[in-house]
Amino acid sequence: MSVATRTTDVVQRAVDIVVAAAILVVLSPVMALVAVAVAAGLGRPVLFRQQRPGRHGRAFTLVKFRTMRDVDERRGLVTDADRLTRLGRALRSTSLDELPTMWNVLRGEMSLVGPRPLLMRYLDRFTPEQARRQLxxxxxxxxxxxxGRNALSWEDKFALDVWYVDHRSLALNGRILARTVRALLRREGVAAPGQSTMSEFTGTTKPGRKGSDSV
Incomplete structure (x- = not known):
């Protein structure tokens, strides 16, 4: 790892702490309202917790607001499309369900910018190149x-993740955060075509494209 990359990582961690703490304080009234809405619409628990792979594949507990009903075969609540509520769709499209993940950022398990944490079972399905997203x-x-978010194929997303790992910088992070605000306002790529969220990653069947520096 170069000196520039180490410096970027140190400064990025400092920015993560300051911004995550500020968001948790400033948006605490919003989080309280969302919690009440989730409790009324979905019941308790209000928070969704799940083990996800962090840096170097180490597991941590991701925390988000719940957006889905529990699986209930008798009521026909089996697929994500069945279980995702109207409130859940609204929370996902605005990313308000992600607000509790600021605790993960504050704890050092996540960063404001980086490859999205997926499922633990995906680790064994990555190619060696794709696995570098966990660095x-x-x-x-x-x-x-x-x-493109969930409108992209898994291979394209992983290629972009690896490109980010190799080219990460404070300037790149700033551009990604600015584009995140724009994507949220436009509510782009929330779900894959024909899906309520994103289909499961079962392994790479074709080479993914290389990332682009047009950020």
Whole structure:
């Protein structure tokens, strides 16, 4: 790792702490309102917790607001499309469900910018090249999220993630954060075509394209 990259990582961690703490304080009234809405619409628990792979694949507990009902075969609540509520769709399209992940950022398990934390079972399905996305802390937002989000194929997303790992800088992070605001306002790429969220990653069947520096 170069001196410039180490400096970027140190400064990025400092920025993560300051920004995450500020968001948790300033948006605490919004989080309280969302918590009440989730409790009324979905019941308790209000928060969704799940083990996700962090830097170097180490597991941590991701925290978000719940957006789905529990699986209930008797009521036909099996698929994501069945379980995702109207409130859940609204929270996801505005990314308000992500606000509790600022605790993960504050704890050092995530960063504001980086590859999205996926599922633990995906680790064994990555190619060696794709696995390099785990060399950095996962992010609340990332290059793949501002380049199409769930409208991209898994291979394209992973290629962008790896490109970010190799080219990360404070300037790049700033551009990604600026584009995140624009993507949120436009509510782009929330779901894959024909999906309520994103289909499961079962392994790479074709080479992914290389990332782009047009950020």
């Amino acid at each position: 950095v802390r996962p992010g609340v937002t990332g290059l793949a999220q501002v380049s």
